[in-house]
Amino acid sequence: MKKTYVKKGVAVGIILLFLCVNLVSGVEKNVSNNDQQPIVLTIKTDEVNDAVPISLSICGKTRMNKQSIIVSLDDANKILKLFKELKTSMTTHPFDVRTQQLKEDFITLLTDHKLIPPNILQDQYSNFLNPPWFEKLRRRYNNLSSNDAFKPAGAGTAAAFFCSIGGEGVGFLFPFIMLPRPRIITTWVVLDGETMAGKLLSIGGFVADGPQFGFALGFWGIGLMFAFPYGTLYGFVGYSMFVSATAQYIERFPPDYPPIILGASPQDGAQNVPVSLPELSFSIEDPSGDLMSYTVTTEPDIGSGSGILKTAGTYTVPIHNLQDLTSYSWTIKVSDDVQTIEQTCSFTTEAVAPIVSNPLPADGERHVPSDLEHLQFTLKDFQEDTMDFTVETSPFIGSRSGEGVHDGTYSINISGLLNSTTYRWYVNATDGTHWARKTYKFQTGFPAHFDPFEHGWTYRKQITVDHASIPEDLTNFPVLVNIVDNDLKEKAQSNGDDILFMNDTGFATRLNYEIEQYDGDLGALTAWVNITQLSSNEDTVFYLYYGNPTTISQQYPEKTWDSNFEAVWHMNDATSTTISDSTANSYAGTKVAINQPTEVNGKVGKSQNFDGMDDYIQFTDPIIPLGTKTISAWFKCHNPNNSGVVFASCTGISSDDSGTAWELNPDNKMNCYMGNGHGDLHFMRVFPTIPDTTIWHQYTMTYDGMTLSVYRDGVLTVSSTAKYESETSPTNNLRMGRSNHQSYSYFLDGEIDEFHIANNALSEGWIATEYTNQNNPAGFYSIGPEEPDS
Numbered sequence: 001m002k003k004t005y006v007k008k009g010v011a012v013g014i015i016l017l018f019l020c021v022n023l024v025s026g027v028e029k030n031v032s033n034n035d036q037q038p039i040v041l042t043i044k045t046d047e048v049n050d051a052v053p054i055s056l057s058i059c060g061k062t063r064m065n066k067q068s069i070i071v072s073l074d075d076a077n078k079i080l081k082l083f084k085e086l087k088t089s090m091t092t093h094p095f096d097v098r099t100q101q102l103k104e105d106f107i108t109l110l111t112d113h114k115l116i117p118p119n120i121l122q123d124q125y126s127n128f129l130n131p132p133w134f135e136k137l138r139r140r141y142n143n144l145s146s147n148d149a150f151k152p153a154g155a156g157t158a159a160a161f162f163c164s165i166g167g168e169g170v171g172f173l174f175p176f177i178m179l180p181r182p183r184i185i186t187t188w189v190v191l192d193g194e195t196m197a198g199k200l201l202s203i204g205g206f207v208a209d210g211p212q213f214g215f216a217l218g219f220w221g222i223g224l225m226f227a228f229p230y231g232t233l234y235g236f237v238g239y240s241m242f243v244s245a246t247a248q249y250i251e252r253f254p255p256d257y258p259p260i261i262l263g264a265s266p267q268d269g270a271q272n273v274p275v276s277l278p279e280l281s282f283s284i285e286d287p288s289g290d291l292m293s294y295t296v297t298t299e300p301d302i303g304s305g306s307g308i309l310k311t312a313g314t315y316t317v318p319i320h321n322l323q324d325l326t327s328y329s330w331t332i333k334v335s336d337d338v339q340t341i342e343q344t345c346s347f348t349t350e351a352v353a354p355i356v357s358n359p360l361p362a363d364g365e366r367h368v369p370s371d372l373e374h375l376q377f378t379l380k381d382f383q384e385d386t387m388d389f390t391v392e393t394s395p396f397i398g399s400r401s402g403e404g405v406h407d408g409t410y411s412i413n414i415s416g417l418l419n420s421t422t423y424r425w426y427v428n429a430t431d432g433t434h435w436a437r438k439t440y441k442f443q444t445g446f447p448a449h450f451d452p453f454e455h456g457w458t459y460r461k462q463i464t465v466d467h468a469s470i471p472e473d474l475t476n477f478p479v480l481v482n483i484v485d486n487d488l489k490e491k492a493q494s495n496g497d498d499i500l501f502m503n504d505t506g507f508a509t510r511l512n513y514e515i516e517q518y519d520g521d522l523g524a525l526t527a528w529v530n531i532t533q534l535s536s537n538e539d540t541v542f543y544l545y546y547g548n549p550t551t552i553s554q555q556y557p558e559k560t561w562d563s564n565f566e567a568v569w570h571m572n573d574a575t576s577t578t579i580s581d582s583t584a585n586s587y588a589g590t591k592v593a594i595n596q597p598t599e600v601n602g603k604v605g606k607s608q609n610f611d612g613m614d615d616y617i618q619f620t621d622p623i624i625p626l627g628t629k630t631i632s633a634w635f636k637c638h639n640p641n642n643s644g645v646v647f648a649s650c651t652g653i654s655s656d657d658s659g660t661a662w663e664l665n666p667d668n669k670m671n672c673y674m675g676n677g678h679g680d681l682h683f684m685r686v687f688p689t690i691p692d693t694t695i696w697h698q699y700t701m702t703y704d705g706m707t708l709s710v711y712r713d714g715v716l717t718v719s720s721t722a723k724y725e726s727e728t729s730p731t732n733n734l735r736m737g738r739s740n741h742q743s744y745s746y747f748l749d750g751e752i753d754e755f756h757i758a759n760n761a762l763s764e765g766w767i768a769t770e771y772t773n774q775n776n777p778a779g780f781y782s783i784g785p786e787e788p789d790s
Contacts, residue, residue: 052076055225056115067117075113076226080168080235082106083224087166087237090129091198091205092253094164103129131220131239158206158252159244159337160197161291161309165216166237169193186223187215188234195245204288210248216240257287258339261332263314268345272382275322275349282332285312290336298330324352350382353434354389356427358409367445367510367556370419375412377427377438379405385431393425417444420552445554449507452500453789458547459491460505462784469772469780470536472765476562478514478528480604481544482777487786489523491547496520498548499555501529504541511542514557514582516570516605526605528582530560534769544783558584566757567623572606573599579608579617589617589736597737602753603634603696604774608736612644612749616737622649622730623757624660630758631660632700632770637693637750641666644748645739647755649730650675657682659730662699663739663746664690672701672710676725683727684708686718696753698771704761714771716764 054076055068071079086106089099107129110116169190188195195214198205208214221238262283266273280303284292291309296317298304305317322328329346360376361368375398381387390401391412398414417423424441446455453460465479492498496518501511516526534540560582561568567587574580576594581587591597597608597615608617624631635646643664650659657675664670665687673685688699688710700711709719732740736755737748754774762770773780 052226054079054115056110057223057225067115069114071113079109079113079115079224080226082109083235083237084168087168087196087235090164090237091166091196094198094200100130129221129238154250155248156250157244157246158197158208158250159242160199160205161242161337162201163197163199163205163240163243164238165195165197165219165221165240165243166235167193167195167214168233168235169195169212170233185215185217186219186236187213189213190234193234195243195247197240197243197245199290200239201289201291204290205253206245207251207253208245208247208249209251212245212247214243214245214247217242252338258341259284259286259290259292259334259336261334261341261343264332264343264345266345266347268347270347272350273322273347275324275352277319277322277349279316279318280330281314281316283312283314284310284334286336288336290338292334292336294332294334296330296332298328300326300328302328322349324349351380351436352383354385354387354429354431354436355380355382356429356436356438359427359438359440361440361442363440363442365442367554368442369446369448370417370444371447372417372444373414375414375425376409378409379429380407381431383431387429387431389427389429391425391427393423395421395423397423419444419446446510449509451507452502452545452548456548456550457498457500457545458789459487460502460543460545460787461485461487462787463542463544463781464784465531465534465540465781467536467539469769470534470540470765471768472763473536474534474766474769475532477531477534477766477769478560479531479534479781480773480777481525481527481529481781482604483525483783485523485525485783487523488525488546489520492520492523493546493549494520496525497553498546498551499525499527500545500548500551501527502543502545503532505543508543510554512556512559514560515553515555517572527555528560530562536765557582564758564760566625566759567755568757569755570605571602571608571753571755587619587621587623587734589619592616592618600751602751603636603698604754607634607751607753609751610737610748612639612642612747614747616735616747619734619736621733622659623734624649624730625757625759626727626729628703628705628759628761629660630700630702630760630762630767631662631756632698632767633755634696634698634753634774635750636696637664637690639693639749641668642749643746644750645735645737645746646670646748646750646752647734647736648739649732649734651731651740657731658728659732661739662701664748670699670710672708674703674708674727675731677728677731678725681724683725684720684723686710686720688712688717696751698754698774700762700767700770702761702767711764711767711771713775714768 051070052073053068053070082102082105086102089096089102093099107116167188169188170192191211193212195208195212196205218241219238220240221236223236224234226233262285264282265280266277280296284294286292291311293306293308294310294315295306296304298319302321303317303319307315325348327346327348329344331342331344333340333342356377356379358378361372375391379387379389386404386406388401388403389405389410390399392399393414397416398412400410400412402410420443422441422443424439427438427440429436463481488499496515499515499518501513502508503511511529511531513527513529516528518525529542531540531542565583567585568582569579569589570582571579574588577591579589592615597610597617599606600609601607610616633646643666646662646664648659648661648663650657650661657673658677660674662670662672668690669687670690671685671687673682676683684703686708691697698713702709707719707721710717736752739746
């Protein structure tokens with residue numbers, strides 16, 4: 001027999017859940033399209049008969065006790081009036097003395113009108129408004145009550161756990177009982193009504209007005225029904241484990257604050273996390289004092305967890321089967337039934353096997369001095385085990401082995417290196433159980449210090465930078481050398497591979513440089529030379545060598561631009577559809593179509609000409625960094641009276657922008673900004689002017705963490721320290737020549753040359769020197785006469 005009841009209970013539950021899902025869907029559609037204001041409920045009767053049938057039921061037992069009577073309209077209104085007052089007080093001030101008095105008055109009024117059966121004591125009915133556990137809560141939470149601050153109303157769904165609840169309306173109340181006690185489900189579907197719920201363990205609740213569907217789980221309390229030929233008015237008041245209502249108007253009191261996630265461990269970005277870690281941990285709290293539910297998932301899957309109706313505190317999730325040197329992410333979702341927040345953290349586990357790192361020369365290094373005497377690497381074991389290692393080279397230039405070694409840096413003596421040769425070296429290390437194997441390679445060049453005249457070069461020229469052009473000492477400054485030289489035309493290789501820059505005569509150090517372009521028919525050279533120290537107090541001298549018919553190219557673009565440079569585009573074609581980046585990051589750009597834009601003669605070498613109709617260049621990364629930055633470019637605007645985008649790593653045109661952009665405005669100004677994800681309310685922005693349309697100008701924007709500044713032609717023109725919120729990550733990949741907006745393209749009508757991005761804020765001295773050098777290279781340095789090998 002017990003099994004039969006259980007089966008019937010489960011069946012009823014399934015049917016009820018099915019009905020709830022369908023009713024909620026219907027009500028949501030109804031209320032979203034209904035602009036009618038809520039109606040104040042009053043008891044109505046016809047003129048012929050002013051007698052009102054009333055039924056009273058109690059919930060909280062395995063069955064319902066029901067009592068029905070007929071009262072006068074005046075008495076019915078008295079009962080309803082006190083019921084409304086009790087409903088409001090129980091849900092907004094559940095523990096107040098006034099609420100307790102209203103409960104007693106209401107039960108007394110029901111007794112006086114014989115709504116309580118004569119065989120049941122008044123105190124028994126009182127227990128349904130003051131259940132045994134309520135007094136304990138009242139002593140503990142007697143200072144809790146809601147305030148008058150409401151979140152603006154709108155159609156939707158609201159819910160609350162462990163709450164006092166009251167409702168009234170024109171419609172139907174369906175009390176269902178699922179055995180055993182107290183799993184009572186009460187539902188209501190009404191054309192017009194008001195439901196109020198007040199949380200018992202924290203401050204807050206909600207009011208649902210208008211057409212609605214709702215249900216309460218574990219309801220304990222009293223229900224009233226007023227029957228009429230044309231409809232039914234219901235009312236109920238009591239307590240519930242969980243209540244939910246979907247209505248035309250939902251108001252929450254007070255406005256809910258979202259939960260907070262704190263103290264995630266391992267913290268986001270943690271490295272070398274032990275593979276023996278047994279659990280993840282985190283803390284949650286809710287400023288509104290709400291109970292919270294959470295879920296935790298991991299990727300790859302190492303465990304998961306969840307919790308329901310939790311108070312503020314620290315919680316853990318067991319994990320297992322962590323692998324070494326593996327990146328994991330874990331996502332915490334926390335909800336207070338009104339708002340849900342999410343936080344994702346990542347961590348990387350430690351290595352179980354030894355770690356081989358920091359090879360010298362670096363893997364893939366070029367122009368390694370052929371007189372190098374040592375290879376070097378670092379060994380580390382996170383379990384502090386002793387290690388054995390071997391090192392071999394090919395072609396053979398040396399080897400080494402070690403046994404029982406600890407963490408440290410180890411070197412290998414080498415000799416016999418040849419110029420322009422590729423070498424590989426192999427490091428194998430073990431802790432007795434786990435192995436680590438690494439292969440590195442490098443290519444040799446000339447010795448660290450050498451005299452080019454002893455290695456095939458036959459001519460040189462001295463280049464002198466006038467210190468008067470340098471406002472401050474600069475380090476690793478790429479100097480533009482832009483010359484047309486008849487000696488180069490006649491004596492250098494036709495492709496310029498023998499062009500070499502040295503820091504001095506005789507035995508000296510090769511400078512890192514990049515040849516942007518060389519025309520052997522004209523002897524026209526455009527090159528960038530990294531000068532390690534550019535002095536503002538004395539002239540800086542370096543040397544150009546040429547005239548070596550057998551050498552290969554000695555340029556090294558990736559080291560010409562140091563690690564502060566994120567990208568350097570000289571804006572010449574790599575192919576008819578691409579432009580290339582000179583830094584080690586290799587951020588290549590792709591044109592929208594062949595020769596769109598078109599390569600033309602620019603300010604420095606070649607540039608890209610955007611036609612203002614459909615030309616742009618697309619990149620596969622945002623590239624522009626968050627935080628400190630410098631962005632510089634030469635551009636010539638053909639028509640500044642039309643709007644156009646120079647570049648954007650955001651949507652562009654002020655559409656909830658997160659990212660950085662330069663946009664031309666019709667008023668001969670440029671909008672330079674960094675976004676915060678709030679459209680026109682950018683994180684920071686300034687408006688430098690564009691003085692004319694026919695002359696090249698260099699614009700440089702810097703952000704040092706405090707001030708956003710824009711320089712035109714090396715001179716500061718506008719700056720601002722005004723901020724709104726914080727800078728946010730770009731929403732789009734970088735694009736030149738148009739916006740990322742789907743509807744508003746704003747194609748650029750103009751030319752762009754020498755587009756550089758750095759991750760630091762370059763100084764005023766650097767910016768001024770860069771402009772002086774690039775605007776008039778011949779005035780920045782002087783070139784001495786040819787000096788042949790003697």
